[in-house]
Amino acid sequence: MIDIAKNIAAAPRRTKASVIRELLKITNKPGIISFAGGLPDPELFPYDFVADAVKNIMAKQGRVALQYGPTDGLPEFKEEFIKFLQKHEGLTVKPANIIVTTASQQALDLVGRLFIDASDPVLVEMPSYMGGLQVFKSYGADFVGVKMDEDGIMTDNLEERLNWLRTQDEHYKFLYLVPDFQNPSGVTLSEERRRKVIELSEKYNIAVIEDSPYRQVRFEGVAPKMIYRLDKETRNTDNIISLFTFSKTFAPGLRIGVILAHEQIIKKMEILKQSLDLCSSSLNQLIAAEFLRSGYFEKHIARVNTVYKTKKDTMLNALAEHMPEGVTWTKPEGGLFLWVKLPESMSADDMFEDAIKENVAYVIGSAFHCDGSGKNTMRLNFSYATPAEIAEGIKRLATAVKKRLVAK
Numbered sequence: 001m002i003d004i005a006k007n008i009a010a011a012p013r014r015t016k017a018s019v020i021r022e023l024l025k026i027t028n029k030p031g032i033i034s035f036a037g038g039l040p041d042p043e044l045f046p047y048d049f050v051a052d053a054v055k056n057i058m059a060k061q062g063r064v065a066l067q068y069g070p071t072d073g074l075p076e077f078k079e080e081f082i083k084f085l086q087k088h089e090g091l092t093v094k095p096a097n098i099i100v101t102t103a104s105q106q107a108l109d110l111v112g113r114l115f116i117d118a119s120d121p122v123l124v125e126m127p128s129y130m131g132g133l134q135v136f137k138s139y140g141a142d143f144v145g146v147k148m149d150e151d152g153i154m155t156d157n158l159e160e161r162l163n164w165l166r167t168q169d170e171h172y173k174f175l176y177l178v179p180d181f182q183n184p185s186g187v188t189l190s191e192e193r194r195r196k197v198i199e200l201s202e203k204y205n206i207a208v209i210e211d212s213p214y215r216q217v218r219f220e221g222v223a224p225k226m227i228y229r230l231d232k233e234t235r236n237t238d239n240i241i242s243l244f245t246f247s248k249t250f251a252p253g254l255r256i257g258v259i260l261a262h263e264q265i266i267k268k269m270e271i272l273k274q275s276l277d278l279c280s281s282s283l284n285q286l287i288a289a290e291f292l293r294s295g296y297f298e299k300h301i302a303r304v305n306t307v308y309k310t311k312k313d314t315m316l317n318a319l320a321e322h323m324p325e326g327v328t329w330t331k332p333e334g335g336l337f338l339w340v341k342l343p344e345s346m347s348a349d350d351m352f353e354d355a356i357k358e359n360v361a362y363v364i365g366s367a368f369h370c371d372g373s374g375k376n377t378m379r380l381n382f383s384y385a386t387p388a389e390i391a392e393g394i395k396r397l398a399t400a401v402k403k404r405l406v407a408k
């Protein structure tokens, strides 16, 4: 056989297996309550809706559904998505501002392909979404981490980093943000800072990637405007590239997402997508179009949010009841995750094995930090386990924490 280490190209040589996927192998052991995955609750998938939709589509649009479609997406789907943006985000866009993707992971890949040459600096939140870090790394990105607090990315730190990059005369290209109920931290970027991000994007000539798979998964509180919309209303820089996906609101198996951007950017992405997969699934776009057109989206997301709110509250209550002093956590108003901080002196990496012994699992926070920091943090998912499992799992996790504290 060929020498894999020698014969393969630089990009896959650079790319490592995702820590989460590796962890999931351990955490699938029977008896373990896992907060490690990021999966939506399969009880909530709209099985009957999809079955009916497929039947109707085959009867009326079978020739479109089973045929290749345009690379930028089926007009039927785009039209419904444009109405959706108008209705839910107060945003008016043209079909030329949209390309349909094979969910957001492909969108992130297109962003990487479009912008990154090896060694280009890419600004990311600390912590940031691992799937984003992994794809940008494969294109050779050099990460520049920006600090976050409970209002999202810290824009004064962002400006410091941009200033520093400018003196280095480096080809910095974009800032990658997950502004709504961030994966992993559950934090939402405040509207004030969104405005500041737009201002900095103009001042430093940098694209902003708004990756927002959880925006509609809001249980309470008021949503700040999308960065894309705020830009349109204020500076109109056209520097914002927004990513949308049906994975967290409908079904990840559908693999349908959308990129929203200036039409020149969309045109470039269309050419890149041709070599990736020619087009995203026509059938699945028609299912997604029906999901929006029929109004089932609103009913479905209301149900999802009710169930997830209960789960999130169960987790928050259990944390308050069982965790010892010195442990803190975020209180998200939506999404699938919350973020736990142990005392500075503790390592969630080292504690992972203890947790597995207690039959509970999480993802180590350091895996989301581009510089490997955040050793005392962890990500907990609350969408997948049942409320009873959540209560029991947090109790087990607290036991692991308390034992470590005593051992010190």
Ligand SMILES: *Cc1c(COP(=O)(O)O)cnc(C)c1O
Pocket (backbone or CB within 6 Å): 102, 103, 104, 105, 106, 129, 131, 178, 183, 211, 213, 245, 246, 247, 252, 256, 257
């Ligand atoms: C889940 C997720 C994605 C990718 O989801 P797709 O299924 O590929 O659409 C992208 N970004 C973030 C932040 C996510 O949490």
